[in-house]
Amino acid sequence: MKIKDTLAKFYRKIKLAIYKNMFRKSDKQEEEISSSEYFCLQCIYLMDKPTISQFANFMEISAPNATYKVKQLIKKGYITKEKSKKDKREFVIVPTQKFFDYIKNREDTLTINDMKNGMSEQEQAKLDAIMKILNETNA
Numbered sequence: 001m002k003i004k005d006t007l008a009k010f011y012r013k014i015k016l017a018i019y020k021n022m023f024r025k026s027d028k029q030e031e032e033i034s035s036s037e038y039f040c041l042q043c044i045y046l047m048d049k050p051t052i053s054q055f056a057n058f059m060e061i062s063a064p065n066a067t068y069k070v071k072q073l074i075k076k077g078y079i080t081k082e083k084s085k086k087d088k089r090e091f092v093i094v095p096t097q098k099f100f101d102y103i104k105n106r107e108d109t110l111t112i113n114d115m116k117n118g119m120s121e122q123e124q125a126k127l128d129a130i131m132k133i134l135n136e137t138n139a
Contacts, residue, residue, distance in 0.1 A: 018042075036069075040055075041078055041079070044079060045099070049082075051084065051090050052066050055070070078099040078102065079099060080094050081094070
């Protein structure tokens with residue numbers, strides 16, 4: 001199997017784990033969020049403290065729609081707005097501890113942990129080195 005096929009298979013496995021967990025029910029009813037909200041939370045987290053306009057542009061939605069989504073997630077306690085350190089006139093969107101608690105046992109960490117259980121420490125070190133190279137590569 002070529003490396004391209006191997007990476008594509010791994011990528012699909014991670015994506016499926018994330019999507020599966022988007023629909024998994026929480027133990028606490030008040031923490032329930034829609035799959036759309038979960039996806040927005042993931043994007044906000046991965047964008048690393050975006051402004052609302054950056055979030056809207058990335059999601060390719062209108063600024064009012066992005067503002068509405070952000071307000072709903074703030075109301076539910078998953079994100080907050082903070083003044084930007086770069087530009088005091090702007091606010092950035094920041095995940096709260098509630099967000100991190102919510103995703104703690106969700107998403108790809110389950111798949112990664114399952115994979116690690118079948119690997120020796122030496123294999124884990126090799127995989128870590130490969131992943132570092134991939135993370136440094138411009139894609």
